[in-house]
Amino acid sequence: MAQPSPPLAERIRPRDLSGFIGQAHLVGVGKPLYRALQQRAVPSMVFWGPPGVGKTTLARMIAEVTRKPFYNLSAVSAGKAELRQIVQAVRGQAGGRGSQRSLFMAGAAADSPGSALLFLDEIHRFNKAQQDFLLPYVEDGTITLIGATTENPSFEVISALLSRMQVFTLNPLSRAELERIIERGRAALGISIDADASAFLAQYANGDARAALNLLENAARLYRVDSINVDALRETLQSKHLRYDKTGEEHYNTISAFIKSMRASDIDAALYYCARMIDSGEDPKFIARRMVIFASEDIGLADAKALGIANDVFRAVETIGLPECQYNLAQGVAYLAAAPKNRSAGDAYFRALDDARALGNLPIPLHIRNAPTHLMRELGYGAGYQAYTEESLLPAALKGKRYFRK
Numbered sequence: 001m002a003q004p005s006p007p008l009a010e011r012i013r014p015r016d017l018s019g020f021i022g023q024a025h026l027v028g029v030g031k032p033l034y035r036a037l038q039q040r041a042v043p044s045m046v047f048w049g050p051p052g053v054g055k056t057t058l059a060r061m062i063a064e065v066t067r068k069p070f071y072n073l074s075a076v077s078a079g080k081a082e083l084r085q086i087v088q089a090v091r092g093q094a095g096g097r098g099s100q101r102s103l104f105m106a107g108a109a110a111d112s113p114g115s116a117l118l119f120l121d122e123i124h125r126f127n128k129a130q131q132d133f134l135l136p137y138v139e140d141g142t143i144t145l146i147g148a149t150t151e152n153p154s155f156e157v158i159s160a161l162l163s164r165m166q167v168f169t170l171n172p173l174s175r176a177e178l179e180r181i182i183e184r185g186r187a188a189l190g191i192s193i194d195a196d197a198s199a200f201l202a203q204y205a206n207g208d209a210r211a212a213l214n215l216l217e218n219a220a221r222l223y224r225v226d227s228i229n230v231d232a233l234r235e236t237l238q239s240k241h242l243r244y245d246k247t248g249e250e251h252y253n254t255i256s257a258f259i260k261s262m263r264a265s266d267i268d269a270a271l272y273y274c275a276r277m278i279d280s281g282e283d284p285k286f287i288a289r290r291m292v293i294f295a296s297e298d299i300g301l302a303d304a305k306a307l308g309i310a311n312d313v314f315r316a317v318e319t320i321g322l323p324e325c326q327y328n329l330a331q332g333v334a335y336l337a338a339a340p341k342n343r344s345a346g347d348a349y350f351r352a353l354d355d356a357r358a359l360g361n362l363p364i365p366l367h368i369r370n371a372p373t374h375l376m377r378e379l380g381y382g383a384g385y386q387a388y389t390e391e392s393l394l395p396a397a398l399k400g401k402r403y404f405r406k
Helices: 032-039 055-066 080-092 128-139 175-189 195-205 209-223 230-238 249-263 267-279 284-302 305-320 325-338 344-359 374-378
Strands: 045-048 070-074 116-121 143-149 166-169
Touching: 032 055, 045 055, 055 070, 055 116, 055 143, 070 080, 080 116, 080 128, 080 143, 128 143, 128 305, 175 195, 175 209, 195 209, 195 230, 209 230, 249 267, 249 284, 249 325, 267 284, 267 325, 284 305, 284 325, 284 344, 305 325
Parallel strands: 045 143, 045 166, 070 116, 116 143
Antiparallel strands: none
């Protein structure tokens, strides 16, 4: 039985920097990754950027240059068992990967035995315990770790691991860069594409080369024509199922429906939208983080335990991960949705913030100012201060102002 052909994006993936398009701030001559590859001085690193901008391609190029054994895992499906197998294999290996060629090195010797390059896609999906497991092997050089993430690594990678990695930020591809990649895909498919269709593809992709190439390939497969136009692309889009794009409209619509369902105390709807996000690939920590915000924003003083419960859910999600953390999310969603609601504290804060911004730094009443020196006490700082008073402590211009309304 014939093996299915790899996707177009995989078939045209460049093997060295001479064919790489985009990220000139990192891979241009003299830039950080160019110099690291040239010198083969590759540290553990995190590639942070949106989908389809070259994170996986750069990791494979680094493997080519360093000649380290290369392991490719997705944090969505891998766990500590797979990591343990890699560590055991690396520590037991006899040598490198053999002869390879790259942009900078041709026929160079492999790096010393006992080290390997691990590319961990969607590293933000690893929970704290899984990231902790990696730490000693990154620290002792057993593994050179390259993590890829679409999420801010400051929040998603534990500080101990992040401190041992260099963060490189990748940008969405420009329209011009996308059109160059589309041209490469067109040539690989042996078809033509008119200028309007190429521009349409670049606009649709919104900086994501993989999205552009997938649509181009799907259109060529569906219509089996020698030339692709805008109509063929539009028809192809209509034939596809709506996808849950974590940066697109469906993402924002679903999280909005989730929050509003909890606000309306509709437990069933809130659980449904939570389940829909998880099943579509949403990061459970994103959902849990929004629940922590909701506990203060919408429940507030009506149930003092809600914030603690939401924080406990977030910690459980962070520690346990999928699939088991779905139980933690479900319990938290049901509790928050059923809880009474009171937005008075948050609303009061933002009314106060409006005045703070509009009126600037109004003089603070002397009797509640700090008085650490003799001179300040002589000037009346702290004079007449009483700890328990019904007098308004607001600046004089705001005396009698009420922000908080029960």
